[in-house]
Every structure is written in structure tokens, then in C-alpha cells.
Amino acid sequence: MPAVQVENLVKTYGDGTQAVKGISFKVDEGEFFGFLGPNGAGKSTTIKILTTLLRKTSGLANVAGHDIEHDAQNVRKLIGVQMQDTVIDEDLTGRENLILQGHLHQMHGEVLKERVNTLLKIVDLEDAADKRSAYYSGGMKKRLDLASTLVHRPKILFLDEPTTGLDPQSRATVWSYLKELNQEGITIFITTQYLEEVDRLCRRLAILDHGEIVAQGSPSELKSEIGADRITLGFENGNPEAGALKDKAKQLLVNLGGITEIVDSDEGIVIYAKNGGFLVPDIVRAFDGAGIKLASIGVSSPTLDDVFLKHTGRRIRPEEIDKSRASGMFGRRRR
Amino acid sequence: MTFISDTYYMFLRWMKKLVRNPILLFFSLFQPIIFLLLFTQLFSSFGVLLGVNYTLFATAGIVLQNAFSSAFQSGTAIVDDIKSGFLAKILATPASRASILLGRLLSDAFRVFAQSLIILVLAYGLGVFPATGILGYILILVTVAFFGLAWSGISLALGLRTKSAETVFGIAGTLTFPLLFMSTALMKPALMPAWMQSVSAYNPISFAVNAIRDLIMTGYVWNSFSQAYGVISLIAVLTLGATLYEFRKVVS
Numbered sequence: 001m002p003a004v005q006v007e008n009l010v011k012t013y014g015d016g017t018q019a020v021k022g023i024s025f026k027v028d029e030g031e032f033f034g035f036l037g038p039n040g041a042g043k044s045t046t047i048k049i050l051t052t053l054l055r056k057t058s059g060l061a062n063v064a065g066h067d068i069e070h071d072a073q074n075v076r077k078l079i080g081v082q083m084q085d086t087v088i089d090e091d092l093t094g095r096e097n098l099i100l101q102g103h104l105h106q107m108h109g110e111v112l113k114e115r116v117n118t119l120l121k122i123v124d125l126e127d128a129a130d131k132r133s134a135y136y137s138g139g140m141k142k143r144l145d146l147a148s149t150l151v152h153r154p155k156i157l158f159l160d161e162p163t164t165g166l167d168p169q170s171r172a173t174v175w176s177y178l179k180e181l182n183q184e185g186i187t188i189f190i191t192t193q194y195l196e197e198v199d200r201l202c203r204r205l206a207i208l209d210h211g212e213i214v215a216q217g218s219p220s221e222l223k224s225e226i227g228a229d230r231i232t233l234g235f236e237n238g239n240p241e242a243g244a245l246k247d248k249a250k251q252l253l254v255n256l257g258g259i260t261e262i263v264d265s266d267e268g269i270v271i272y273a274k275n276g277g278f279l280v281p282d283i284v285r286a287f288d289g290a291g292i293k294l295a296s297i298g299v300s301s302p303t304l305d306d307v308f309l310k311h312t313g314r315r316i317r318p319e320e321i322d323k324s325r326a327s328g329m330f331g332r333r334r335r
Numbered sequence: 336m337t338f339i340s341d342t343y344y345m346f347l348r349w350m351k352k353l354v355r356n357p358i359l360l361f362f363s364l365f366q367p368i369i370f371l372l373l374f375t376q377l378f379s380s381f382g383v384l385l386g387v388n389y390t391l392f393a394t395a396g397i398v399l400q401n402a403f404s405s406a407f408q409s410g411t412a413i414v415d416d417i418k419s420g421f422l423a424k425i426l427a428t429p430a431s432r433a434s435i436l437l438g439r440l441l442s443d444a445f446r447v448f449a450q451s452l453i454i455l456v457l458a459y460g461l462g463v464f465p466a467t468g469i470l471g472y473i474l475i476l477v478t479v480a481f482f483g484l485a486w487s488g489i490s491l492a493l494g495l496r497t498k499s500a501e502t503v504f505g506i507a508g509t510l511t512f513p514l515l516f517m518s519t520a521l522m523k524p525a526l527m528p529a530w531m532q533s534v535s536a537y538n539p540i541s542f543a544v545n546a547i548r549d550l551i552m553t554g555y556v557w558n559s560f561s562q563a564y565g566v567i568s569l570i571a572v573l574t575l576g577a578t579l580y581e582f583r584k585v586v587s
Contacts, residue, residue: 051427073429081427087420091352103344104430106337132355148424 001065003029003156003187004050009059011045019045021211022059027189027204029155032182034198034205035191038314042211043191044084047160050189051081064155077105080149084160086141090134094125094144097133098151105152112151119147123177139170146177156187163194175201193316195304205304207311214311219304226302226310228260229276231283234268234296245292252286268295338431345430345438346445349412353446363408363446367401367454375461378521385523387552394458395475395548396520399540401454402447402479403515406486407507409443410494417498417585436491436578440484447483448476465551475547478563482543485567488574495581520544542566 004027011020020042027033037043048054050063052072061068064078088097098119102112120129123143128136133144142162149157162178163171175197182188182201192198198205199219206216215222233249235242249269250262258279261272273279276299287294309315353360374397375390382389416422425435455463455472465471493503515521517531518540524532535541546563549556 053423053426076427076429079427081424083420083423085420087424089348089352089421091355092348096351100344100348101428104341104425104428106340106429 002026005062007060010057012057023213025206032188032202034202037208041208051158078155080154080157082149082159082162086145088133088144093130094133095129101148102151123147159190199304209312222307223302226306228272230300231271231276232298236295341431341434342437346441349442367450370397371454390461394463395544398451398454399544400515402483404511405447406483407490409487410490410503411500413494414500440487443487444480444484448480451479466554467550471550482567485571488578492577492581539566
């Protein structure tokens with residue numbers, strides 16, 4: 001039984017905007033599933049529908065084996081949801097936030113108390129547990145938020161940009177929690193702009209653009225579809241004849257053959273070619289013969305960044321997310 | 336029954352939030368005290384005109400006035416929850432939908448209950464003791480809390496509809512004084528201009544004020560008491576209906 005099964009899911013808002021245009025995908029139990037796409041692609045809308053916060057227009061969706069519309073209550077019992085913005089009650093302490101979540105999931109007494117203690121330990125908030133969460137740092141709030149989605153031991157965790165706006169260290173901490181949770185068997189459904197982590201952790205991913213799924217598969221499948229390696233050639237800095245040198249080099253490369261694309265870059269030249277590794281000796285030989293000195297040469301396989309670019313025509317720049325981030329469930333956070 | 340426990344946890348959350356915001360707590364306690372002292376002093380000579388002890392006469396009005404303006408804070412609280420995403424977070428749990436609203440409404444009712452108790456204690460210091468005694472006190476507090484709960488519904492519905500705390504405050508501020516002064520809260524209808532007498536006769540605040548005033552000044556008057564409960568129940572049904580309607584829209 002898949003953890004999430006979506007067929008022809010459509011969401012049309014009241015003003016006629018079609019946010020999701022009939023998407024279909026499946027997430028297996030225990031999978032770490034990445035749901036990527038540019039801002040406004042329909043990711044948050046899809047998550048809100050799957051987590052029963054928004055009504056779909058048409059199509060079918062099952063989460064944890066339950067229909068999201070007719071069996072919403074059972075879906076809610078089995079999922080944990082982390083929103084784009086950090087959502088905690090800042091008037092309550094960390095512990096009280098977790099206990100409230102437990103209570104709303106029908107957990108009580110010693111069982112709940114122990115569960116909360118364990119979670120506080122896991123997210124490293126034991127010392128601050130009984131302080132008002134208003135006084136927590138951004139990273140602590142985010143960790144508390146994450147912990148609050150885990151109190152009832154959800155089978156599936158939905159995360160909408162869980163690391164956006166965090167400093168690199170907190171970000172790394174959150175990712176390592178997610179990895180551990182997944183290893184414990186929790187299915188993870190995540191939207192994020194951090195492609196390196198997606199590449200490292202996600203078993204499969206789907207790319208959404210303009211409300212449609214434009215690609216899905218494992219990171220390596222999607223990367224191999226690009227069909228070319230990237231070779232980066234760097235020239236010596238401060239060479240007055242750099243321009244002429246580049247032109248000469250490009251001419252040599254064209255003559256070599258087997259190259260898909262040649263692009264100028266700040267450091268030198270970027271070449272896309274099939275089996276790039278085999279081309280390197282030829283390039284070196286040709287340049288050597290022509291007396292062109294190379295400062296560096298590097299071969300890399302395509303990255304998810306290249307995949308994303310290919311399918312959406314855009315690059316993801318995580319540092320810009322904070323500024324242009326779409327609004328949360330019902331709008332932006334006040335504080 | 337998870338509905339009852341969910342409501343209790345929601346109620347508890349609001350009570351904690353109230354107690355932990357000293358400024359909010361201070362003003363919600365300060366307001367009734369100011370009303371009592373200010374109005375009864377300012378208008379004390381009305382007592383001569385009306386042929387009654389004005390403090391005794393106005394206590395009912397002030398208790399209701401306080402409940403009325405206090406009830407309007409409900410909507411701003413729900414706006415905060417909508418904006419912060421906390422409402423969505425709760426909606427993603429199996430918590431009973433109705434308990435989310437009821438928990439808030441009960442916390443409003445409880446706050447009005449506590450504020451009214453403070454007013455009555457102070458009023459006692461000013462020589463006000465209900466003709467109906469201790470049972471009268473209980474009836475007054477329960478009636479006011481019910482009144483507060485009914486009016487909280489309007490503010491909740493407005494908050495859910497406009498999602499703007501400023502709008503809720505603005506509407507509350509505009510409504511409070513006309514409704515208060517065009518009721519029997521601070522003045523006998525006999526001394527009002529004719530048109531205002533008719534407004535006052537239909538003003539829902541008047542019904543609640545009359546019932547409580549009777550408990551304080553006269554004794555058990557079944558007529559005013561049943562009318563007050565009829566009117567408050569009607570308001571409660573209307574405002575809570577509107578709240579549920581707006582809530583459904585937000586939830587889907």
C-alpha cells in the first residue's frame with residue numbers, strides 16, 4: 001500500500017486560478033520523497049490538499065490508505081505536518097506546545113509525558129523545555145515545531161520548506177533528524193529548495209511546474225536523462241589576452257567534436273559532452289599543442305540543479321527564497 | 336468523547352495565554368474597575384433624578400457593558416491564530432473542529448465571569464448587595480457569562496471573515512457606545528427622548544441589563560429573567576451560526 005497516491009488531482013481556486021492541473025504520483029511507504037518546483041508551481045497547494053487543510057477540486061488522493069476527503073479524520077491521525085513558517089504558540093513553553101499536540105491526538109498521562117521527554121531530548125531542547133518558547137532562537141523554534149509534528153508518531157511526515165530561513169548549522173541539524181526519522185520507517189514528503197540535500201537523501205522526487213508534474217524519478221535517473229557531463233575549463237587569472245585565448249580555445253574544441261554545448265562562464269569555459277571523462281585527454285593534448293595554458297580542468301556529472309533547469313527553465317537559488325517566499329496557510333506570520 | 340476533552344485543552348491554552356500576557360491581563364481587570372468607579376461617580380446625580388441609588392442602579396449596566404466590550408477581543412485572538420498558521424496546525428490534527436471555537440468562546444465566558452465577579456466585589460464595597468443574596472450573585476454571573484459568550488460569536492465571525500484585528504476593533508469600538516447609551520444600562524427609558532426609548536426597548540443589552548438589575552434591586556422577576564434568556568439565546572444562535580459559517584469557509 002503506497003503512503004501517498006494521487007490521481008488526476010486538480011485544484012482550481014475561487015478566482016479561477018488553476019494551481020494544480022491534474023497531477024498523478026505515488027509515494028511508497030518508507031520513502032524519502034522530494035516535491036520540487038519553482039515558487040508558485042503548486043507545491044504548497046498540493047501539500048495543503050494532502051494534509052486535509054484544503055479541499056481538492058477533483059481527482060483522487062489517498063494518504064496512508066485513507067481517502068483525504070471521506071476519511072480525513074483517519075488521515076489526520078496518521079500524518080505530521082510542518083508548515084512553511086515556523087508555527088508554535090509562543091506564549092506556551094516548549095513542553096506545553098508538545099503536550100498540547102499530544103492531547104489533540106488523544107495521548108494522555110505517562111505515555112504522553114514520556115514521549116514529550118524523548119522528543120525534547122532528540123531535538124536538544126531539554127534545558128529550554130520549560131521556558132516560554134517566545135524566548136527561543138529561530139533554530140530552536142524550528143526544532144520545537146518539528147518535534148510538535150512527531151508527538152503522535154506519524155506514519156507520514158509532510159514538510160513544506162522545513163529548513164528555509166535557518167542558518168547552515170541548524171539546517172544541517174534538521175536534515176540529520178529527517179534522515180534518522182526516515183531510517184526509523186517514517187515516510188517523508190518534503191518540499192525544499194536545497195537540491196544537494198534532495199540528491200543525498202531523497203530516493204525519488206517529482207518536479208512540479210505551473211501545476212503540472214514535469215519530471216519524476218530517482219535523482220540518478222533524472223540526472224542521467226540530462227545525457228551529458230559538465231567539463232569546466234579555467235584559465236589563468238589576469239591574462240590580458242584572455243578574450244583572444246578563449247576564442248582560440250573554443251575553435252579547438254569545436255574541431256574536437258563530440259561536444260554538445262560550449263558556454264562561456266566567469267572562470268573560463270563550460271562544455272557539456274557525453275562521457276566527458278574520455279574527452280579530457282583530447283582537450284589537454286589539443287591545448288598543449290596550441291600553447292594554451294589551463295589553470296584548471298574539472299569534470300562533473302550533471303546535478304539536480306541541471307535537471308531542475310532543464311525541466312522548469314529556472315534555477316533554484318535558496319538564498320532568495322526568504323524574500324520571495326509564497327505565503328503560508330492563511331498568510332504570513334506576524335512576528 | 337474527544338469533543339469535550341479537545342474543548343478543554345483549547346480552553347486551557349487560552350487561559351494560559353491570558354495569564355501570561357500581563358498587559359492583557361491587567362487591562363482586562365482594570366477596565367471593569369474603571370467603568371464602575373467612573374460611571375457611578377460621574378452620573379451619581381442621576382440617582383436623584385431617577386429616585387434611586389445610582390450605584391445600585393448602574394451596577395447591572397456596567398457589568399453588561401464590560402461583558403460586551405470584553406467579548407469583542409475574541410475575534411482578534413482568532414485573527415492571530417489564522418495569521419500565525421496555528422489554526423492550520425490544529426486543523427491538521429484530529430481535534431474536533433467545533434472544539435476549536437468552543438474552547439475560545441468558553442475562555443471568553445470565563446474571563447467575563449471573573450471580571451464581573453471583580454465588579455460585584457467592588458460594588459459591594461460601594462454598598463451594592465443584591466436583593467436576591469448569594470444565589471443572586473451566582474445568577475448574575477452566569478447570565479453575564481452567557482451574554483459574553485453570545486456576543487463573542489459576533490467578534491469571532493468578524494475575525495474569521497475579515498482576518499483583520501483592526502477591523503474587529505474598529506467595529507467593536509463603533510458599536511459599543513451607541514448600544515450602551517441607547518439601552519437601559521445607565522439610564523431609565525422614561526428620561527430618554529422618545530425615539531431613543533424605542534431603540535432601547537429593542538436593544539438586546541437592555542434585556543440583559545433589566546434582568547440583572549431586577550436581581551440586584553428588586554428580587555426574582557420571572558418576566559425580565561425569561562426575556563433576557565430568550566434574547567441572549569437568540570443572539571447566541573445567530574452569532575454562533577455566523578461563526579460556524581465563516582469557520583467552514585476558512586477551513587475548506
